[in-house]
Amino acid sequence: MPKAAITAVGGYVSDKVLSNADLEKMMDTNDEWITSRTGIHERRVLPKDQAVSDIGVDVVNQLLEKTNTSNEEIDLLICATCTGDYIIPDTANNICYKAGLTNTFGYDINAACSGFLFALYTASQFIETGRYKKVIVIGGEKMTSYMNYDDRTTSILFGDGGGGVLLEPSEKFGVIDAILKGDGVGSQMLKIDAGGSLNPMNQERLDNKENFVTQDGKQVFKRAVTGMSTTVEEVLNRNNLEPNEINWIVPHQANERIINSVARQLSFPMDRVMLNIDKYGNTSAGTIPLCLWEYESQLNKGDNIILTAFGGGFTWGSLYLKWAY
Numbered sequence: 001m002p003k004a005a006i007t008a009v010g011g012y013v014s015d016k017v018l019s020n021a022d023l024e025k026m027m028d029t030n031d032e033w034i035t036s037r038t039g040i041h042e043r044r045v046l047p048k049d050q051a052v053s054d055i056g057v058d059v060v061n062q063l064l065e066k067t068n069t070s071n072e073e074i075d076l077l078i079c080a081t082c083t084g085d086y087i088i089p090d091t092a093n094n095i096c097y098k099a100g101l102t103n104t105f106g107y108d109i110n111a112a113c114s115g116f117l118f119a120l121y122t123a124s125q126f127i128e129t130g131r132y133k134k135v136i137v138i139g140g141e142k143m144t145s146y147m148n149y150d151d152r153t154t155s156i157l158f159g160d161g162g163g164g165v166l167l168e169p170s171e172k173f174g175v176i177d178a179i180l181k182g183d184g185v186g187s188q189m190l191k192i193d194a195g196g197s198l199n200p201m202n203q204e205r206l207d208n209k210e211n212f213v214t215q216d217g218k219q220v221f222k223r224a225v226t227g228m229s230t231t232v233e234e235v236l237n238r239n240n241l242e243p244n245e246i247n248w249i250v251p252h253q254a255n256e257r258i259i260n261s262v263a264r265q266l267s268f269p270m271d272r273v274m275l276n277i278d279k280y281g282n283t284s285a286g287t288i289p290l291c292l293w294e295y296e297s298q299l300n301k302g303d304n305i306i307l308t309a310f311g312g313g314f315t316w317g318s319l320y321l322k323w324a325y
């Protein structure tokens, strides 16, 4: 059975920066609080006329160019997002259309901040069957469309951006194992209340600002640390791996203190943990591909890499792969 190897990675953020100093002018907060509690210095904001498909199109073009692949060769594109361009149509389909992927079918996966992990593992099954040769996985968000800038505990955390990977069959490299989990107890602890079929948008809900992300930050924090560290441990044990055999852990970037706690629980050194939350904040399904994109030049063929994420749902898990180039 072939493995699904990552053969290229791309990333995209807009140039527009929303710094802690900018937020100080918008709400009662300060750089010292945000930096010490979250590790975030700034985030990126997509312009009004751009959305997740624009991230996806840019990333697709990078992937095709890097691997000398033509548009017609892509079989499937999965887009992980919880902030897609529209409710209908799905964003993956829109990315395929705008990027000229004429032989590609696509669909979205919404697993909030775990979306990229869930989409990558799903996509890898298509390669493993032998039926699909080239699959693109995108993880991207326009979180700023769902931020209530009167809610200082949540709005300071999130930014826009994302990335993606091309998957191709390989004998030796690629996705080896994953443990993915879910627990609906989290459904009320991290959510956007209105705009779905249960609470369709109306003026009252807009006035109550129910169209924005709300969360129980403390509960999410605790569950994130436990969820990520235990599934990393489970994946290591199942594959007879010691932490010193892992070259990189790529954690979802929600809060630097969460990442530090996970590394501490695992006795894993922070210099092998990818970190870029200071520049982008939490881009939900976008954080893991954005990390891979930024650290690409430091990765080597055969590196053992663990991706781990936790998000709304709750959804969480860890995935083990061998880097292919």
Ligand code: UT7
Pocket (backbone or CB within 6 Å): 028, 029, 030, 033, 034, 037, 038, 113, 152, 153, 154, 156, 190, 215, 216, 217, 218, 220, 221, 224, 254, 255, 282, 284, 310, 311, 312
């Ligand atoms: O991908 C998953 C998505 N979400 C997460 O991962 C979020 C996980 N949770 C967290 O990251 C943290 O819980 C937060 C960053 C959201 C909050 O940090 P905290 O250390 O749990 O702070 P807190 O909510 O306990 O608030 C402590 C204090 C409060 O003041 P008092 O009541 O002690 O006087 C808050 O009102 O900090 C205050 N505070 C702020 N002060 C300045 C809350 N937000 C801010 C702010 N600026 N932005």
